[in-house]
Amino acid sequence: MLAADRLDVSRNGFPVLRQVTVALRAGELVGLLGGNGAGKSTLLATLAGELAPDAGSVTLDGASLAGMAHRRLARRRAVLPQRSALDFDLEVAEVVEMGAYPFPELSAAALAGVVAQALELADAAAYAGRRYLRLSGGEQQRVQYARVLAQCLAAPAADEARYLLLDEPVSSLDPPHQHGLLEGAARLARARRTGVLAVLHDVNLAARWCDRLLLLAGGGIVAQGEPAQVLTAANLRRVYGIEATLIPHPRAPGRPLVVFG
Amino acid sequence: MNALSGPAAPPVAARPARAATWIVLAVALASVAVGAALHGAVDIPLRDAFDMLAGGGGAGGLGRAVLLDLRVPRVLLAMLTGAALALAGAAMQALFRNPLAEPGLVGISAGGALGAAAAIVLVGGSLWARAPAAFVGSLLATLLAYGLGRRYPGTAGLLLAGVAINAVAASAIGLLTYVAGDARLRDLAFWNMGSLADAGWPMLAGLAAWTLPLAAVLLTQWRGMNALLLGEREASHLGFDLAVLRRLLVGVVALMIGPLTAATGGIAFVGLIVPHVLRMVLGADHRALLPASLLGGALALTLADWLSRVAIAPAELPIGLVTSLVGGPFFLWLLARGRRF
Numbered sequence: 195m196l197a198a199d200r201l202d203v204s205r206n207g208f209p210v211l212r213q214v215t216v217a218l219r220a221g222e223l224v225g226l227l228g229g230n231g232a233g234k235s236t237l238l239a240t241l242a243g244e245l246a247p248d249a250g251s252v253t254l255d256g257a258s259l260a261g262m263a264h265r266r267l268a269r270r271r272a273v274l275p276q277r278s279a280l281d282f283d284l285e286v287a288e289v290v291e292m293g294a295y296p297f298p299e300l301s302a303a304a305l306a307g308v309v310a311q312a313l314e315l316a317d318a319a320a321y322a323g324r325r326y327l328r329l330s331g332g333e334q335q336r337v338q339y340a341r342v343l344a345q346c347l348a349a350p351a352a353d354e355a356r357y358l359l360l361d362e363p364v365s366s367l368d369p370p371h372q373h374g375l376l377e378g379a380a381r382l383a384r385a386r387r388t389g390v391l392a393v394l395h396d397v398n399l400a401a402r403w404c405d406r407l408l409l410l411a412g413g414g415i416v417a418q419g420e421p422a423q424v425l426t427a428a429n430l431r432r433v434y435g436i437e438a439t440l441i442p443h444p445r446a447p448g449r450p451l452v453v454f455g
Numbered sequence: 456m457n458a459l460s461g462p463a464a465p466p467v468a469a470r471p472a473r474a475a476t477w478i479v480l481a482v483a484l485a486s487v488a489v490g491a492a493l494h495g496a497v498d499i500p501l502r503d504a505f506d507m508l509a510g511g512g513g514a515g516g517l518g519r520a521v522l523l524d525l526r527v528p529r530v531l532l533a534m535l536t537g538a539a540l541a542l543a544g545a546a547m548q549a550l551f552r553n554p555l556a557e558p559g560l561v562g563i564s565a566g567g568a569l570g571a572a573a574a575i576v577l578v579g580g581s582l583w584a585r586a587p588a589a590f591v592g593s594l595l596a597t598l599l600a601y602g603l604g605r606r607y608p609g610t611a612g613l614l615l616a617g618v619a620i621n622a623v624a625a626s627a628i629g630l631l632t633y634v635a636g637d638a639r640l641r642d643l644a645f646w647n648m649g650s651l652a653d654a655g656w657p658m659l660a661g662l663a664a665w666t667l668p669l670a671a672v673l674l675t676q677w678r679g680m681n682a683l684l685l686g687e688r689e690a691s692h693l694g695f696d697l698a699v700l701r702r703l704l705v706g707v708v709a710l711m712i713g714p715l716t717a718a719t720g721g722i723a724f725v726g727l728i729v730p731h732v733l734r735m736v737l738g739a740d741h742r743a744l745l746p747a748s749l750l751g752g753a754l755a756l757t758l759a760d761w762l763s764r765v766a767i768a769p770a771e772l773p774i775g776l777v778t779s780l781v782g783g784p785f786f787l788w789l790l791a792r793g794r795r796f
Contacts, residue, residue, distance in 0.1 A: 242692065268694025275688055282684045282739035292685060295678050296694040
């Protein structure tokens with residue numbers, strides 16, 4: 195379990211998160227929702243061990259991230275940042291292979307298998323041999339997603355649970371790939387003992403595929419739980435400040451559909 | 456070959472095979488090295504060279520002395536220096552995440568030169584005094600360039616820091632020439648022009664024993680350098696301790712470049728051009744790029760030194776002048792081309 199307990203986090207001297215307590219368990223896909231500036235990326239970076247909290251703690255299976263070696267942490271959790279700054283000329287397969295750097299013990303054959311599987315899951319297998327810089331923005335995002343998938347897949351199967359933190363993983367993707375990515379992430383979570391946390395802006399996408407949702411506003415948790423429980427007109431008003439109507443999803447029983455405005 | 460498993464094995468890359476590139480570079484390097492050793496003010500036929508190496512008389516004492524005491528150590532020093540400069544250039548480019556970072560441009564060489572010049576003027580010119588002083592100068596310059604360069608996005612901050620460091624170092628060296636006595640002034644002037652001419656076996660052995668292990672350390676860091684290309688956050692997500700990796704790269708480069716600068720004077724642009732050209736051929740993956748830079752740097756500087764010896768024979772051009780004559784226009788071309796990699 196990747197757990198944050200009563201986190202206070204500030205950035206550049208300004209408090210961003212206050213008293214945030216969340217937990218990510220292996221096997222679940224959790225959507226993190228909130229308006230711009232609500233603290234989503236800060237929460238993700240703190241859970242990743244990148245930002246040190248002012249107060250409170252982040253623990254991985256009970257062990258504090260603060261004292262954990264970089265390599266050891268990288269073998270347990272992968273992070274997809276919002277934007278990539280890669281502007282050197284690398285091939286797609288070379289980028290994806292980097293996901294396996296925390297696992298230098300892998301044989302060349304095992305590594306090739308991990309890369310191929312990650313590319314397949316990210317629906318990026320078609321451009322394995324192409325140059326990263328010549329891909330479109332959405333294609334590049336899928337390659338970066340394949341890279342962090344490789345970091346999860348490269349871990350030995352019998353190893354402890356893994357955690358995947360995705361900051362707006364679908365921001366450049368077309369609708370079929372948005373759904374494909376989240377559906378695949380939910381499947382990966384269950385099949386490979388992985389806890390996945392994804393920052394999302396599309397409430398309906400989150401409601402459709404996530405096991406749980408985390409609603410963040412003003413640096414604090416508004417609600418967390420199953421989509422049907424937390425997506426209420428009152429909660430959405432507190433998070434986004436606009437009116438919403440909720441109707442049952444016509445094709446996914448138990449999932450709500452949100453109509454804004 | 457390794458069997459690829461999984462449904463979609465990556466297809467074979469369109470780029471030339473890495474091993475093929477390495478072999479071409481190695482063969483070219485060997486040929487150029489032999490050519491450079493035999494050709495010059497005194498030409499030595501290949502057959503005589505074999506005789507001399509076998510211990511025979513060959514063309515007599517002069518040829519033997521020229522080949523074994525002058526040419527061979529000089530060619531080896533050119534190879535060593537070129538390899539180290541190109542490798543350091545590739546490492547700096549990864550660290551700064553900027554393909555224009557180069558020991559000369561960002562002031563690392565100038566820092567080393569200032570240290571060496573200070574040692575020459577203040578305590579006399581032996582390499583054993585120059586080398587540690589040059590290391591300290593390189594290290595300070597690297598830290599300064601890195602600290603200032605990171606404050607601005609893109610290339611601008613780094614290059615401006617380099618301009619400033621180069622200017623400060625040049626003026627400080629100028630100041631040193633004013634306070635230097637006559638004998639030391641002459642030492643300083645000869646050293647400052649850059650030359651591989653006073654290569655001898657003891658100096659070569661010392662520099663090789665120092666440089667090669669450091670180069671080997673850099674070669675092992677290809678994963679970290681690749682991860683840095685993704686971004687600093689991404690590198691840390693992949694398990695690299697950024698503070699440690701940065702300190703390692705900066706320290707090893709300064710340790711490697713400082714004493715070489717002390718020995719050979721300022722040699723610019725090799726660390727910029729060689730990795731750049733090789734990146735166009737091989738791509739940016741450091742697993743392929745670093746060994747290729749080692750070979751390519753050795754090849755480039757051996758060629759440049761050969762050229763510096765024969766271009767206006769029997770006189771010699773300073774080698775730093777040759778690399779700048781080729782490298783300066785190349786750098787202008789890069790700038791004109793814009794940032795397309």
